[in-house]
Structures are given as C-alpha cells and as structure tokens.
Amino acid sequence: MKRLHLVVIFSCILFSLLSVAELSPIKPKTQGEVTFVSGGVGADERSAMQAIRADYNLRLLFSMKRTGEYASDVKVHIADSRGNTVLETVSDGPELFAKLKPGRYIVTADRAGQVIHKAATLENKQTTSLSFTWP
Numbered sequence: 001m002k003r004l005h006l007v008v009i010f011s012c013i014l015f016s017l018l019s020v021a022e023l024s025p026i027k028p029k030t031q032g033e034v035t036f037v038s039g040g041v042g043a044d045e046r047s048a049m050q051a052i053r054a055d056y057n058l059r060l061l062f063s064m065k066r067t068g069e070y071a072s073d074v075k076v077h078i079a080d081s082r083g084n085t086v087l088e089t090v091s092d093g094p095e096l097f098a099k100l101k102p103g104r105y106i107v108t109a110d111r112a113g114q115v116i117h118k119a120a121t122l123e124n125k126q127t128t129s130l131s132f133t134w135p
Contacts, residue, residue: 025039025042025044025045025048026039026045026048026049026052029089031086031087031088031089032086032087033086033101034078034086034087034098034099034100035056035098035099036056036087036089036096036097036098036099037049037052037056037096037097038089038091038092038093038095038096038097039092039093039095040070040072040093040094040095041070041072041092041093041094045093049093049095049097052097053097055097055099056097056098056099056127057098057099057100057122057125057126057127057128058078058097058098058099058100058105058107058120058122058127058128058129058130059095059096059097059127059128059129059130060076060091060095060096060097060098060107060109060129060130060131060132061094061095061129061130061131061132062074062091062094062095062096062109062111062131062132062133062134063094063131063132063133063134064133064134064135065133065134065135066135070093070094071094071111071132071134072091072092072093072094073090073091073111074090074091074096074109074110074111074132075088075089075090075108075109075110075111076088076089076090076091076096076107076108076109076110077107077108077110078098078100078105078106078107078108079105079106079108080103080104080105081103081104081105086100086105087100100122101122102122102123102124103121103122104119104120104121104122105119105120105121105122106118106119106120107119107120107130109132111132111134114134114135116132116134118130118132
C-alpha cells in the first residue's frame with residue numbers, strides 16, 4: 001500500500017512539473033543560427049527568464065534612466081564583425097537573451113527612435129551582459 005501511495009504521489013509531482021514546463025511564458029525563437037528569448041514582464045516571466053539565463057551567452061537589459069523602469073518593445077539589431085546581421089527582432093520585455101557563436105558583435109537597441117550602439121565580444125563559455133538605458 002505504501003508503494004502505491006509513493007507511486008501516485010511521485011506521478012502527481014512529475015505531471016505537475018511537466019505541466020509547468022509546458023506553460024512557460026517564455027518560448028525560445030530561432031533566427032538563422034541564433035536562438036533567443038525575450039520577455040521579463042511580470043513575475044512569472046521574470047522567473048522564467050532567470051531560470052534559463054545560463055543557457056544564453058549574451059544578455060541584454062533595457063531600462064529608463066530617470067525612473068529606473070524597464071523598457072520593452074525595443075528594436076534589437078545584432079551584427080557580426082563583418083557587418084552581417086545575425087539577429088533582428090523586437091524585444092517582448094526588458095530582457096533579451098541570445099546564443100551567439102564566439103566573436104565580436106555590434107548590438108544596436110532602438111527605443112522610440114533613440115538608438116544606442118554597444119560592442120560585445122563573446123568567447124567560449126563566457127557570458128556577456130549589456131545594459132541599455134535611455135534618458
């Protein structure tokens with residue numbers, strides 16, 4: 001009888017974990033050779049982004065200088081050292097994580113026509129984080 005209870009309890013826990021994983025508000029997308037996610041609006045999305053952040057080697061954060069509020073709907077353009085576009089998207093939230101090959105990149109973030117450019121160098125197993133802050 002104890003075994004049956006343990007099997008039932010374990011099955012319920014496993015089913016619950018699988019259901020939560022399937023309902024994650026963050027879905028990876030792929031563009032060319034780049035896999036990326038964006039989001040972070042609300043507690044559920046922030047938790048989901050934090051849970052997967054180790055899987056990505058470039059992490060971007062968008063915010064406003066005066067208020068400290070996070071920004072979303074930011075146009076993001078990432079080009080390699082030759083000027084080739086590797087990612088072009090609009091963020092769904094204040095965070096965007098991407099998996100890029102090692103190399104040098106120019107990351108451009110455009111919020112309402114205010115453009116910021118930053119350089120990123122990614123080496124093997126290294127994570128780079130960039131913050132973009134608008135006045």
